[in-house]
Amino acid sequence: xxxxxxxxxxxxxxxxxxxxxxxxxxxxxxxxxxxxxxxxxxxxxxxxxxxxxxxxxxxxxxxxxxxxxxxxxxxxxxxxxxxxxxxxxxxxxxxxxxxxxxxxxxxxxxxxxxxxxxxxxxxxxxxxxxxxxxxxxxxxxxxxxxxxxxxxxxxxxxxxxxxxxxxxxxxxxxxxxxxxxxxxxxxxxxxxxxxxxxxxxxxxxxxxxxxxxxxxxxxxxxxxxxxxxxxxxxxxxxxxxxxxxxxxxxxxxxxxxxxxxxxxxxxxxxx
Numbered sequence: 151x152x153x154x155x156x157x158x159x160x161x162x163x164x165x166x167x168x169x170x171x172x173x174x175x176x177x178x179x180x181x182x183x184x185x186x187x188x189x190x191x192x193x194x195x196x197x198x199x200x201x202x203x204x205x206x207x208x209x210x211x212x213x214x215x216x217x218x219x220x221x222x223x224x225x226x227x228x229x230x231x232x233x234x235x236x237x238x239x240x241x242x243x244x245x246x247x248x249x250x251x252x253x254x255x256x257x258x259x260x261x262x263x264x265x266x267x268x269x270x271x272x273x274x275x276x277x278x279x280x281x282x283x284x285x286x287x288x289x290x291x292x293x294x295x296x297x298x299x300x301x302x303x304x305x306x307x308x309x310x311x312x313x314x315x316x317x318x319x320x321x322x323x324x325x326x327x328x329x330x331x332x333x334x335x336x337x338x339x340x341x342x343x344x345x346x347x348x349x350x351x352x353x354x355x356x357x358x359x360x361x362x363x364x365x366x367x368x369x370x371x372x373x374x375x376x377x378x379x380x381x382x383x384x385x386x387x388x389x390x391x392x393x394x395x396x397x398x399x400x401x402x403x404x405x406x407x408x409x410x411x412x413x414x415x416x417x418x419x420x421x
Contacts, residue, residue, distance in 0.1 A: 173202075173204060174202060174203045174204065174384075174387055175203065175204035175205065175206055175387075176203065176204075176205055176206070176225040176226060176384050176387045176388050176391060177206050177207075177208065177223070177224045177225050177226075178205050178206065178207050178208070178224065178225070178226050178227075178228060178391075179208050179210070179215035179216075179218040179219050179223070179224035179226070179227050179228075179229075180207060180208070180209055180215055180227070180228040180229065181209065181210070181211065181212050181215060181228070181229055181230060181294065181295060181296075181370075182209050182210065182211065182294070182325035182326050182327070182346075183230070183295075183296065183326055183343040183345055183346045184209065184228055184345075184370070185207065185209035186325070186326055186327050186345070186346040186349060186350070187343075187345030187346050187348065187349050187409070187414055187415070188349045188407075188409065188414075189345065189404070189407055189414060189415060190207060190209075192403060192407050193395075193400065193403050193404070193407075194207070196399070196400075196403050197391060197394050197395075197400070200394070200399065201390060201391075201394065203387055203390060203391065205391060208223075208224065209325075210294075210325075211290070211292045211293055211294025211295065211296075211297065211325070212229040212230060212231045212234060212294050212295030212296075212298070213231075213234065213292075213293035213294060213295070213297075213298070214292075214293070214294070215227060215229050216229060216231075216234050216235075216238055219238065219243060219244070219373070219375050220238070220241075220243050222375070222379070222380035222382065222383065224375060224383075225374070225375055225383045225384045225385075225387070225388040226372060226373065226374055226375060226388040226391060226392065227244065227371075227372065227373040227375065228250065228370060228371070228372050228395075229295060229370070229371060229373075230295040230296075230343075230368055230369060230370045230371070231295035231298055231299070232369070232371075233298075234295070234298075235247050235371050235373060238373065239373065242376060242378060242379055243375060243376055243379050243380075244373035244374065244375060244376055245373065245374045245375075245376050245385075246373070246374075247371045247372075247373055248371060248372045248373065248392055248395075248396050248419065248420075249369060249370075249371055249396075249418050249419055249420060250370050250371060250372050250395055250396060250400075250404070250417070250418070250419055251369075251370050251401075251404050251415040251416060251417050251418055251419075252367060252368055252369040252370060252415070252416055252418055253343060253344045253345050253368050253414060253415050253416065254343070254344050254361060254362070254363070254366050254367060254368050255273070255296065255299055255300075255341055255342070255343055255344070255363075255366035255367075255368050256341070256342060256343075256344050256347060256358050256359075256360060256361040256366065257273060257276050257277075257339060257340070257341050257342075257358075257359050257360035257361075258330075258333070258339070258340050258342060258347060258353075258356045258357060258358055258359060259280075259285075259333075259338070259339035259340070259356060259357070259359050260337045260338075260339075260355045260356060260357075261355055261356075261357045262355075263359055264283060264285050265279045265280045265282070265283035265285040265339065266279050266283075267279055267280055267339060267359045267360055268359040268360065270360065272360065272363045272365060273303050273341070273360050273363045273365055273366050274303060274306045274307045274365065275307075276359065276360045277303055277304055277307045277309060278307045278308075278309065280339050281307070281309050281311065281314075284314075284317070284318040285318060285338070285339060286318050286320065286336045286337065286338035286339065287311070287318060287319050287320070287338055287339045287340065288320045288321075288322055288329055288332045288333040288336060288338045288339070288340045289311070289319065289320065289321045289322065289329070289340075289341075290321075290322055290323075290324065290325070290326065290329045291321025291322055291323045291324075292322075292323055292324060292325070294325075294326075296326060296341065296342065296343055299341070299366070299368070300341045303341070303365070303366070306365070320332070320336070320338070326342055326343065326346045327346065327350065329342070330342060330346070330347075330350055330356075331352070333356060334352060334353065334354035334355070334356055335354075337354075337355050337356075339359075340356075343368055344361070344368075344414070345409075345414045345415060348409035348410060348412055348414050349409050349414070369418065370415075372391075372392050372395055372396065374388045374389055374392050375388070395419075396419035396420075397419075400417075400419075401417035401419055402417075404416075404417045405417050
């Protein structure tokens, strides 16, 4: 009897562990916006159900996600900064950029809108008004795709907010959700992606003030990490995910995803 019990325990402790280790998986480095929007919670189980391949997610800012892939710590990238993506591929770390979907960046702020951002007619003019009024603005400040787009928009406005750091311009140094929490607490303006905003519940006094600006178009791209740089990456499994994501099933899942009845992302893979 004792032998049988010992054998049973050995099977439970070691047999099950081996089964888990043998289950195929890939590591995806992606943005906090993809996670905060809730999209991945819908997409990834569908992919796993169809293929048996698990996707393990590391959600950080785009800059950090790209660096993880450069270091060989990810098999695939789902990010949203064209410049970083193009450099990643040009340097031989990625095979190609695959368009997946898009949404938009928006500017949110207090309903009273003391700077008059809503009447500005677009993101660039809105930032000019916020800077002129010295109204509180919270930046992610984390070199993410959202932060880099914000900095590019300030540059288009002809404004360098760095000298105002710590006064009306605050850098949270955190993900989008935490940055929005800070903006709510300060009743401040903030640039965010529309997907995160739709899924964000504790909005307090903040409302959308600037949207539908073509200059704030926000495309997402998938990149398979090149095995020529990192031979250990799971290229074949990752390519299966890329094909699914940009194929009919993945694109439909993206199109069907709703938050409060609103479409959060729009598929745009090249079919």
